[in-house]
Amino acid sequence: GAVVSQHPSWVICKSGTSVKIECRSLDFQATTMFWYRQFPKQSLMLMATSNEGSKATYEQGVEKDKFLINHASLTLSTLTVTSAHPEDSSFYICSANDRGRGEQYFGPGTRLTVT
Amino acid sequence: KNQVEQSPQSLIILEGKNCTLQCNYTVSPFSNLRWYKQDTGRGPVSLTIMTFSENTKSNGRYTATLDADTKQSSLHITASQLSDSASYICVVSPSGGSYIPTFGRGTSLIVHP
Numbered sequence: 001g002a003v004v005s006q007h008p009s010w011v012i013c014k015s016g017t018s019v020k021i022e023c024r025s026l027d028f029q030a031t032t033m034f035w036y037r038q039f040p041k042q043s044l045m046l047m048a049t050s051n052e053g054s055k056a057t058y059e060q061g062v063e064k065d066k067f068l069i070n071h072a073s074l075t076l077s078t079l080t081v082t083s084a085h086p087e088d089s090s091f092y093i094c095s096a097n098d099r100g101r102g103e104q105y106f107g108p109g110t111r112l113t114v115t
Numbered sequence: 116k117n118q119v120e121q122s123p124q125s126l127i128i129l130e131g132k133n134c135t136l137q138c139n140y141t142v143s144p145f146s147n148l149r150w151y152k153q154d155t156g157r158g159p160v161s162l163t164i165m166t167f168s169e170n171t172k173s174n175g176r177y178t179a180t181l182d183a184d185t186k187q188s189s190l191h192i193t194a195s196q197l198s199d200s201a202s203y204i205c206v207v208s209p210s211g212g213s214y215i216p217t218f219g220r221g222t223s224l225i226v227h228p
Binding site: 091093 | 149151156157158159160161164204206208215216218219220221223
């Protein structure tokens, strides 16, 4: 079945550094991918919509210069957390729409801890 | 404003018992409603997806219902197992446009032996 992968699954970084998270659709092409952030015991919050070949659309309150999104191909979107701070520590999840199957698949998530 | 409300917020049941989770939504125009199961520290996994014309859909011990007129859905879990302990999220997608879904806050289910 369709699978969406994320890499890395967890990462620990120092405050002030940047971290890149990859999201891949493994057996389908995704013109649109979504990036979510989830804090403990809370629901997923949409950060941005990633569109292949064009700029991402960010939700209100999400800093586009801090969370850089690049959707370079139909199977890969990346989220870069720049100058990370401890408050950026969270669970980041991507999803991709398989329009052929009419399904939305989620990646397994990336746990980011900023020390 | 599109909203998805889930209840209860949390639920504790004994293994083997049944339970029902509720989802009310205001998303319009409506395309589909999905129920996801999310284990702690994992990404959500799809349980069911229903479109406007579907009233009931089952996936093993999970049965989802949809009343598009009242904009309500329920997820019924039969003969619960310890592995059912997770967060269950209701997600409603609009038709047309950007296809951005609206997430409920989820119901946290704990199944005790």
